[in-house]
Structure formats: structure tokens, C-alpha cells
Amino acid sequence: MIAGNWKMFKTRDEALQFIYAVNMEVPKKEFVDTVVCAQAPVLRDLVKRQGENLRIGAQNMHEEVEGAFTGEVSAAMLENIGVDYVIIGHSERREYYNETDERVNLKLHQAFRYGLTPILCVGEALETREANETNAFVKKQVEIALNGLGPRQVKELVIAYEPIWAIGTGRTATNEQANETISVIREVLKSLYDQETAENTRILYGGSVKPENIDGLMAEPHIDGALVGGASLDVKSFLRIADAAYTK
Ligand code: PGA
Numbered sequence: 505m506i507a508g509n510w511k512m513f514k515t516r517d518e519a520l521q522f523i524y525a526v527n528m529e530v531p532k533k534e535f536v537d538t539v540v541c542a543q544a545p546v547l548r549d550l551v552k553r554q555g556e557n558l559r560i561g562a563q564n565m566h567e568e569v570e571g572a573f574t575g576e577v578s579a580a581m582l583e584n585i586g587v588d589y590v591i592i593g594h595s596e597r598r599e600y601y602n603e604t605d606e607r608v609n610l611k612l613h614q615a616f617r618y619g620l621t622p623i624l625c626v627g628e629a630l631e632t633r634e635a636n637e638t639n640a641f642v643k644k645q646v647e648i649a650l651n652g653l654g655p656r657q658v659k660e661l662v663i664a665y666e667p668i669w670a671i672g673t674g675r676t677a678t679n680e681q682a683n684e685t686i687s688v689i690r691e692v693l694k695s696l697y698d699q700e701t702a703e704n705t706r707i708l709y710g711g712s713v714k715p716e717n718i719d720g721l722m723a724e725p726h727i728d729g730a731l732v733g734g735a736s737l738d739v740k741s742f743l744r745i746a747d748a749a750y751t752k
Pocket residue numbers: 509666670671672673674710711712713731732733734735
């Protein structure tokens with residue numbers, strides 16, 4: 505899977521231009537799930553125009569069905585307009601909007617209730633990696649996030665391992681670092697569920713993924729794809745990254 509995370513970029517006109525340019529060019533969905541996670545105001549327009557091989561995702565949702573939560577969007581609203589995926593627990597949401605592991609867990613349950621496929625983000629800060637605490641930190645994030653979910657749900661969801669120090673910094677984790685931490689996540693899935701769940705849950709890498717480094721990342725055995733920020737804004741580089749997953 506290759507998922508673009510547009511963050512707070514692109515007006516409606518820019519978003520539509522992008523969709524028209526990539527719709528016919530992305531790999532067939534039998535081979536690669538290609539997803540664009542866009543900002544809320546353009547989601548409906550993109551869903552209406554998504555080609556056969558492209559799916560649209562949101563970048564966040566609230567954990568409640570509805571209520572007095574000014575500025576928020578619910579899973580029901582996303583489902584109702586035909587969105588398929590939703591990013592949950594991105595490190596920017598955790599850092600700037602007080603998203604705790606416990607809220608991430610509630611959001612995952614709510615996403616499943618409405619048939620949305622969550623892309624759960626986990627990943628450590630630089631201090632954590634330098635203190636050699638990455639594995640324990642990521643393990644805890646995954647355990648709390650998945651609390652109460654069954655193996656069938658976990659196999660459906662997508663996990664994105666995104667070291668915070670690699671996001672938007674141009675500093676990618678090495679292929680080996682990414683692969684190793686993702687293998688730790690698979691171990692956690694094995695201990696919480698079983699071997700089959702550990703093998704079949706899709707786990708992506710994210711953090712400064714670009715056309716120049718995608719091939720090396722995709723060559724690693726545990727990496728099933730990428731969550732791409734900056735490089736997903738440009739048609740050519742997004743397509744090049746999606747093609748790299750095709751050849752895996
Ligand atoms: P980046 O962002 O590719 O721009 O580093 C990745 C992400 O935040 O998902």
C-alpha cells in the first residue's frame with residue numbers, strides 16, 4: 505500500500521487537478537492499494553472523482569458519534585460520503601492536539617464501527633531512539649491502540665511506523681532501522697494475537713519517503729508500503745513511489 509498524507513496542503517482546485525492526473529496512472533488495485541488522505545473540505549469532491557484504482561482517506565476523525573465538538577468530523581460523516589480510509593494517531597495530532605494512546609484506541613473502535621479502514625500511526629521521538637527505548641515505546645503505543653480489537657479487525661487495519669525524527673526532516677530512517685522496528689511491531693501483534701495476524705497485518709513505513717529512497721525501503725521484508733507526506737503532493741513523485749510498491 506502507498507498512502508499519501510497531504511496534511512494541510514492543496515486547495516480544492518489543486519486537489520482535483522492532482523486526482524485527474526493520477527487516476528489513470530496509479531497501479532491496479534489488485535497489486536497496490538493506492539490511497540490519498542486529504543483534508544476534510546475536499547473529501548467528497550475527491551471521492552466522486554476517484555478512479556477505479558485510487559481510494560480516498562481522511563486524516564483524522566473524532567471518537568464520538570456526534571455532539572458539541574466544534575470543528576470535528578465523525579466516522580459516520582466520513583462513511584456517509586464514501587471515504588474508505590482514515591489516518592488515526594498521526595504524530596502531529598498527538599503532539600499538537602493532545603491525542604493520547606487512549607483516544608487513539610477509542611477512535612480505532614469507532615472507525616471500525618463505521619466500516620472505515622484505519623491507518624494507525626506509531627513512532628518514537630529522537631530522544632527515545634537515542635535512549636535505546638524505541639522498541640518498548642512503540643510496543644506500548646501499539647498495545648494501547650489495539651486494546652479490545654479482535655484479530656479480524658487487526659488484520660484489516662494498516663499500521664504506519666513513522667519515527668517522529670524522520671517526518672518532514674529529510675532524514676529517513678535507514679532501511680534496516682525501519683525494517684527492524686516494523687519486525688518488533690509484528691512481534692507485538694504475534695504476542696497479542698497470533699502468527700497469522702502478525703504476518704498479514706499491513707505495516708507501512710513513513711518519514712521522508714521519496715522517489716530516491718522508496719526502492720530500498722520496499723526491498724525490506726517486513727515493509728508493506730509507505731505513508732508519504734511531502735512527496736505525495738507532487739504527481740510525478742507520488743506515481744513513482746506507487747510504482748515502487750507495484751514491483752515488490
Ligand atoms: P513526510 O511525512 O513524508 O513529509 O516526512 C510523512 C507523514 O507525516 O506521514
